[in-house]
Amino acid sequence: MIDPRHTDWWRDAVIYQVYPRSFADSNGDGIGDLPGITSRLDHLDRLGVDAVWLSPFYPSPQRDGGYDVADYRDVDPQFGTLADFDRLTDGAHALGIRVIVDLVPNHCSSDHPAFQAALAAASGSPQRALFHFRDGLGANGELPPNDWPCMFEGPAWTRVTEPDGTAGQWYLHLFDPSQPDWNWDNQAVRDDFESTLRFWLDRNVDGFRVDVCDALVKADGLPDWPHPTHGVVEPIDGRMPPMWDQEGIHDIFRSWRRVLDSYEGTRILCAEAWLPSERTARIVRPDEMNQAFNFAYLEQRWDAVAIRSTIISSLQANDVVGAPTTWVLSNHDVMRHASRFGYDGTVALEAGVGADDPQPDRALGLQRARAATAMMLALPGSAYLYQGEELGLPEVTDLPDDVRQDPVWERSGHRIRGRDGCRVPLPWEATKLSFGFSSVSSSDTWLPQPDYFGPYSRDSQNDDPESTLCLYRRALEIRRTLTGPIRWDESAADGTIAFARGDVKVLANVNGEPAALPEGASVILSSSPYAEPGSQVPPNTTVWFRCEEA
Incomplete structure (x- = not known):
């Protein structure tokens, strides 16, 4: 059961992300749902996670995988009903698993009643003031109000047809045109989102993961910005881009924190912000959010020097504000790390891979992914896992292009395949239709599963001590015993990373020569099977060990 006295649970929690459409289907329609998640809570319990984060399950036309929300309070x-949500939350809490839900405050769906009312209203109306409507430039307003690009390709502005049939104003959407940005300078928007927070807090959720939180406030006047805005956003000439990380976001986060702190128990906020470590740390000051995703760590290539440097800079930046560091290797927006590490060099995390693109080395990618995870789970702070990574699932790199649903595929003119490859429904049972994804006999899934998913299924790995699933279970079990800060071993050979926490030592051979463990080492976890005790640790392998006292 959840212990309300454990107020600092989030500082070292392992939080498991569920993408509801792809986790488990209870009714055979090929789409995952809340009852399906509830039916598989035993998997999360045995895995040993502390909390589950649910990607959006709100009413939505699903033009961007549920991140186009039409109703924030249903x-x-x-996916089910509010009663199904309550049963899921109660079931998770009974197992000691907390529940975090997604908050999508930068934009809503164009189907949202407030935006539909804005379209029907006049220029300058209170309805349009909830969003960023502007007159266009040019002789007849035919040009967008500024040069901002959309994250899904093309301009960040769409012109509307006014109720009288004439070409009218433009509205801002940093993402798809079906996702208009809210105007957070409007107090009515702020009040409404506080009501949304209270709605879910009253249903006993334990926190919120906040989508695109660094984009809520835009610079006054919406000035032009003729620079790239993708990836980790860096200042240019001392200025942040006018659509990212403006000072006004911090007042919003403080007001939310006051709402959460007014509830019994510790409820948390986790920020999604693609910012440098020192700017991300400003979001997790004591009166703002509790956590922020460490995208600098997620973006690192498989290189010992780069990984160690990012670990150090991340810890230093968060130590300044007294916040824990989070670690993450995969999520619903990026290529699964079991495939990403199957390439050498830098990989475009969100671009996707098609059957006619260069393919990853699947065996090498999994070996490196296991080593990367074993290293990550030994670090101090909180760790986020993405559904299926505990099975070693690869990115599906051979999806037929005609089934793709990521809006960037069409917006880019079929240049960028997007994120569908990491969202394919999970395999649970190797010999069943849809690999057991649907509890009702059905082979249909909203994205097709590849034939090679069978050996990755949960039941194929459940009792195999060398499986990726058993590696995760063992690592999470031992992780609970790790204490204290990192103590670096500065004598580590080139290509390796070595550190200790408490009496557990960690050696990650990333890309070095085979490395010997010290005399008297007793291995308690290894990401790859290797020979007799005393043998050398090969590249792409992480081991945890203890040394016998002299």
Whole structure:
């Protein structure tokens, strides 16, 4: 059961992300749902996670995988009902697993009633003031109000047809045109989102993961910005881009924190912000958010020097504000790390891979992914896992292009395949239709599963001590015993990373020569099977060990 006295649970929690459409389907329609998640809570319990984060399950036309929200205070019928949500939360809490839900405050769906009202209203109306409507430039307003690009390709502005049929104003959407940005300078928007927070807190959620939180406030006047805005956003000439990380976001976060702190128990906020470590740390000051995703760590290539440097800079930046560091290797927006590490060099995390693109080395990618995870789970702070990574699932790099649903595929003119490859439904049972994804006999899934998913299924790995699933279980079990800060071993050979926490030592041979363990080492976890005790640790392998006292 959840212990309300454990107020600092989030500082070292392992939080498991569920993408509801792809986790488990209870009714055979090929789409995952809340009852399906509830039916598989035993998997999360045995895995040993502390909390589950649910990607959006709200009413949505699903033009961007549920991140186009049409109603923030309900459940989409394809996922279930509010009663199903309550049963899921109660079931998780009974197992000691906390529940975190997604908050999508930068934009809503164009189907949201407030935006539909804005379209029907006049220029300058209170309805349009909830969003960023502007007159266009040019002789007849035919040009966008500024040069901002959309994250899904093309301009960040779409012109509307006014109720009288004439070409009218433009509205801002940093993402797809079906996702208009809210105007957070408007107090009515702030009040409404506080009501949304209270709605879910009253249903006993334990926190919120906040989508694109660094984009809420835009610079006054919406000035032009003729520079790239993708990836980790860096200042240029001492200025941040006018659509990212403006000072006004911090007042919003403080007001949310006051709301959460008014509830019993510790409820948390986790920021999604693609910012440098020192700027991300400003979001997790004591009166703002509790956590922020460490995207600098997620973006690192498989290189010992780069990884160690990012660990150090991340810890230093968060130590300044007294916040824990989070670690993450995969999520619903990026290529799974079991495939990413199957390439050498830098990989475009969100671009996707098609059947006619260069393919990753699947065996090498999994070996490196296991080593990367074993290293990550030994670090101090909180760790986020993405559903299926505990099975060693690869990115599906051979999806037929005609089934793709990521809006960037169409917006880019079929240049960028997007994120569908990491969202394919999970395999649970190797010999069943849809690999057991649907509890009702059905082979249909909203994205097709590849034939090679069978050996990755949960039941194929459940009792194999060398499986990726058993590696995760063992690592999470031992992780609970790790204490204290990192003590670096500065004598580590080139290509390796070595440190200790408490009496557990960690050696990650990233890309070095085979490395010997010290005399008297007793291995308690190894990401790859290797020979007799005393043998050398090969590249792409992480081991945890203890040394016998002299």
